[in-house]
Amino acid sequence: MRRFLVFALVFVLFLSFSGSVWAQAWPEREVEIIIPWSAGGATDVLYRTVGKYFPKYANGKQLIIKNMPGGGSAVGYGEGAKAKPDGYTLVAAVNPIVTRALMGPAPYHPIDSFEPVCLLVKNPCYVLVNSELKKWDSLSELVEYVKENPGVVTVGNSGAGGGNHLVALRFENALGLQFIHVPFGGGGPSVNALLGGHIDTVVASSPEGFPNVEAGELEMLAVFAEERLKKFPQFPTAKEQGYDFTAFMWRGVVVPKGVDPEIIGQITEVFKAVLEDPDFQKDAENLGQNLIYLGPDEFAEHLALEFERYQETIAEYELGEFYK
Amino acid sequence: MDIVQISLLEGMREILDLQTLLYIFGGVVFGFIVGALPGLSASTGIVLFLPLAYQIPAAEAIMIMFGIYGGTMFAGSIPAILIRTPGTPSAAATALDGCPMVQKGEAGLALSTSAIASFVGSLLSAVALFLIAPQIAKIALKFGPPEFFSLVVFGLTVIAGVTGKDVIKGLIAALLGLFLGTIGMDPVLGYFRFTFGSYALEGGLPLLPVMIGLFAVSQVLRDIEKAGVTYQVASKIKGIWPSRDQLKRIFGPSLFGSAVGVLIGAIPGIGGSIATFVAYGQYRRFSKRGEEFGSGAIEGVAVPEATNNATTGGALIPLLTLGVPGDIVTAVLLGILILFGVRPGPMLFREQPELVGKLFASMFVIAFSILVLGLLGARLSPMILTVPKRILSPLVLLLCVVGAYAVSSSTFGIAVALIFGVIGYFMEKFGFPVAPLLISMILGPIAEGELGRSLLISRGDWSILFVRPISLIFLILAGLSLFFAFRKKA
Numbered sequence: 183m184r185r186f187l188v189f190a191l192v193f194v195l196f197l198s199f200s201g202s203v204w205a206q207a208w209p210e211r212e213v214e215i216i217i218p219w220s221a222g223g224a225t226d227v228l229y230r231t232v233g234k235y236f237p238k239y240a241n242g243k244q245l246i247i248k249n250m251p252g253g254g255s256a257v258g259y260g261e262g263a264k265a266k267p268d269g270y271t272l273v274a275a276v277n278p279i280v281t282r283a284l285m286g287p288a289p290y291h292p293i294d295s296f297e298p299v300c301l302l303v304k305n306p307c308y309v310l311v312n313s314e315l316k317k318w319d320s321l322s323e324l325v326e327y328v329k330e331n332p333g334v335v336t337v338g339n340s341g342a343g344g345g346n347h348l349v350a351l352r353f354e355n356a357l358g359l360q361f362i363h364v365p366f367g368g369g370g371p372s373v374n375a376l377l378g379g380h381i382d383t384v385v386a387s388s389p390e391g392f393p394n395v396e397a398g399e400l401e402m403l404a405v406f407a408e409e410r411l412k413k414f415p416q417f418p419t420a421k422e423q424g425y426d427f428t429a430f431m432w433r434g435v436v437v438p439k440g441v442d443p444e445i446i447g448q449i450t451e452v453f454k455a456v457l458e459d460p461d462f463q464k465d466a467e468n469l470g471q472n473l474i475y476l477g478p479d480e481f482a483e484h485l486a487l488e489f490e491r492y493q494e495t496i497a498e499y500e501l502g503e504f505y506k
Numbered sequence: 507m508d509i510v511q512i513s514l515l516e517g518m519r520e521i522l523d524l525q526t527l528l529y530i531f532g533g534v535v536f537g538f539i540v541g542a543l544p545g546l547s548a549s550t551g552i553v554l555f556l557p558l559a560y561q562i563p564a565a566e567a568i569m570i571m572f573g574i575y576g577g578t579m580f581a582g583s584i585p586a587i588l589i590r591t592p593g594t595p596s597a598a599a600t601a602l603d604g605c606p607m608v609q610k611g612e613a614g615l616a617l618s619t620s621a622i623a624s625f626v627g628s629l630l631s632a633v634a635l636f637l638i639a640p641q642i643a644k645i646a647l648k649f650g651p652p653e654f655f656s657l658v659v660f661g662l663t664v665i666a667g668v669t670g671k672d673v674i675k676g677l678i679a680a681l682l683g684l685f686l687g688t689i690g691m692d693p694v695l696g697y698f699r700f701t702f703g704s705y706a707l708e709g710g711l712p713l714l715p716v717m718i719g720l721f722a723v724s725q726v727l728r729d730i731e732k733a734g735v736t737y738q739v740a741s742k743i744k745g746i747w748p749s750r751d752q753l754k755r756i757f758g759p760s761l762f763g764s765a766v767g768v769l770i771g772a773i774p775g776i777g778g779s780i781a782t783f784v785a786y787g788q789y790r791r792f793s794k795r796g797e798e799f800g801s802g803a804i805e806g807v808a809v810p811e812a813t814n815n816a817t818t819g820g821a822l823i824p825l826l827t828l829g830v831p832g833d834i835v836t837a838v839l840l841g842i843l844i845l846f847g848v849r850p851g852p853m854l855f856r857e858q859p860e861l862v863g864k865l866f867a868s869m870f871v872i873a874f875s876i877l878v879l880g881l882l883g884a885r886l887s888p889m890i891l892t893v894p895k896r897i898l899s900p901l902v903l904l905l906c907v908v909g910a911y912a913v914s915s916s917t918f919g920i921a922v923a924l925i926f927g928v929i930g931y932f933m934e935k936f937g938f939p940v941a942p943l944l945i946s947m948i949l950g951p952i953a954e955g956e957l958g959r960s961l962l963i964s965r966g967d968w969s970i971l972f973v974r975p976i977s978l979i980f981l982i983l984a985g986l987s988l989f990f991a992f993r994k995k996a
Binding site: 220221222223224226227230231234248249250251252253254256257260285286287288289333334336342343347362363364365366367368370371373374375377378379380381389392393394396397399465468469470501502503506 | 549550552553556557560646647648649650651691692693694695696697698703705706707708709774824828829830831834835837838840841842844845846847849850851852853854914915916918955959962963965
């Protein structure tokens with residue numbers, strides 16, 4: 183009996199130490215990811231698709247989607263910041279994690295409340311025009327026109343203070359232009375207003391407007407990325423046209439501050455494996471999501487850079503609650 | 507016959523095998539359950555189904571989701587009629603006449619009316635989708651911010667019809683609703699209004715908990731008030747089959763509701779709840795039995811039910827022809843269609859006509875499934891009314907709490923539902939109707955956003971509302987509608 187107890191003790195000790203040796207110790211149970219929006223949005227569908235492949239690489243454990251909408255993502259991010267830092271509550275980090283905190287008081291800080299895990303998706307933004315009604319054939323023509331006629335050209339976006347609105351403002355600010363920004367209640371209605379000729383341009387991000395571009399109803403004047411879109415190689419980047427401007431809607435994963443770096447390492451392994459799964463890549467392509475993997479350090483840099491950029495824009499335009 | 511119609515017949519033939527039919531029927535059944543539970547909406551139902559959807563072929567999975575969409579739209583009316591708890595926002599208008607019918611002992615008839623009207627709405631919207639989708643999509647594109655604004659103003663005039671006896675009290679309720687609609691983020695400038703530091707309020711008051719409170723919780727409170735008194739529960743449920751005369755009374759409103767539903771449903775960003783109130787209000791005005799509306803008119807159930815089911819077909823028009831989602835449900839559908847490698851939009855009809863055909867054909871199957879299940883439900887579900895109130899009321903309250911919680915998985919929704927329950931209780935006690943509050947709370951924020959966008963586009967020039975013909979027409983209609991409403995009252 184005694185020998186058995188000693189053996190058992192040694193075995194238990196061995197197990198507890200070896201946890202770090204086995205790369206796949208995490209997760210031992212189901213993992214929850216907070217999505218600060220309602221079910222069915224682009225972000226929600228993406229993480230649900232990740233969830234489909236997650237068990238394959240995470241000891242067969244499920245990724246549970248927890249939708250916590252409200253406050254333009256403030257509610258979900260606030261809950262995420264407060265969650266137990268044990269690596270079993272993840273948070274979907276999308277542009278608003280930065281911009282929402284800059285637009286008004288928020289129950290979290292985008293950098294200080296979280297530990298970055300990894301970036302999964304970077305979707306380029308672009309300028310859409312109606313092919314039949316367009317007044318400009320290139321970004322330079324548009325820029326020239328706006329310089330001569332400031333405050334005339336309307337630019338639709340998917341919501342006041344939202345991602346594409348801020349991208350349009352950054353663009354305008356970078357080039358010293360003046361547009362009329364028209365916020366709509368979502369990407370769909372803004373594309374619709376462009377199709378109907380009610381506005382001149384729309385700043386959108388992949389995959390908004392893709393079917394209409396494919397059908398030739400809409401065109402992209404410029405893609406705000408380093409390279410042309412794989413799907414629509416006919417449309418040039420802003421950089422090619424002489425304007426060094428890039429903007430993305432990105433999606434990644436963060437955890438509340440205080441999670442063991444080792445566990446963060448294991449979480450990144452799982453997400454990296456999902457990202458490399460060819461079936462997942464096919465699904466992501468269908469969804470119009472541009473996959474790119476950045477580890478914790480690079481993602482932290484990315485977050486800091488985005489924070490700085492948007493802070494500048496929001497201060498410049500005195501947007502939101504802090505400048506009222 | 508063009509290529510799409512040929513493909514439709516092709517698709518029709520292909521889905522005529524037992525397994526596919528069962529899939530679609532199963533989708534409608536699932537939609538029924540989701541829709542009948544307050545707080546679970548069509549979009550939630552579709553997302554819940556997603557994990558299973560991966561296991562079956564794409565076309566079948568999409569047809570099932572359409573089935574869920576149609577099923578929820580109809581089933582929302584069951585609790586709206588029976589226990590005055592609209593299962594979905596689009597069923598709120600149905601409660602206006604559905605509940606009084608139940609009190610008259612006509613629960614079965616109210617439900618079968620709803621089933622028949624929903625069937626007509628689904629069927630006609632499927633026909634519209636099949637025959638004139640591109641034309642309707644073209645009309646819908648003509649709606650920019652000024653046109654939306656004027657349409658919503660026209661919708662607001664519906665309030666004149668539902669103020670009840672006391673116009674002043676009705677208007678007070680409507681103004682309260684307009685005010686409550688301003689809570690949350692300013693749709694154009696992005697400032698927070700009346701949020702008092704509450705993050706949950708930044709998105710505005712959540713509509714479904716407000717509705718659950720105003721209609722259902724307040725009803726429970728009234729029942730508690732009567733707890734000491736023994737009173738007769740609608741003892742005998744009269745037959746469910748409408749007479750020939752009643753069928754005639756269902757038919758007209760259903761046609762009208764279907765037309766309104768398809769048109770308003772096809773305009774992106776408007777949505778089912780508005781369509782039902784517009785149709786209800788306008789039909790009431792021209793109906794010979796307009797006076798009976800609100801006190802259990804069979805037409806008052808048929809109009810909104812045909813309308814909300816017709817909006818499903820309507821909403822699919824911009825989704826399938828333009829690739830533009832008009833509301834939350836179609837946005838969810840778009841995301842999922844794309845996930846299955848189907849790209850809705852102008853190319854869809856050229857690239858995958860067989861799939862389009864199958865989807866169109868499935869709409870017809872869905873319409874018949876709704877009829878069958880609806881009539882079955884009309885037979886069975888009124889049985890819950892035989893449950894004594896002292897047992898039923900706590901259950902209803904429980905359902906309210908769960909539903910209000912489910913909307914955003916937070917207790918905030920529950921608080922909203924309970925507070926609005928008390929507000930609704932006192933409003934009715936002092937003769938203030940709740941419908942105007944709800945209508946203006948739904949329409950107010952939309953009107954505000956569209957007006958803001960119109961003025962941005964026109965650079966502050968208000969004439970944009972009058973020089974664009976469609977906008978002008980709706981403003982004139984709104985004026986006429988008010989004029990006649992008040993002349994009638996005076």
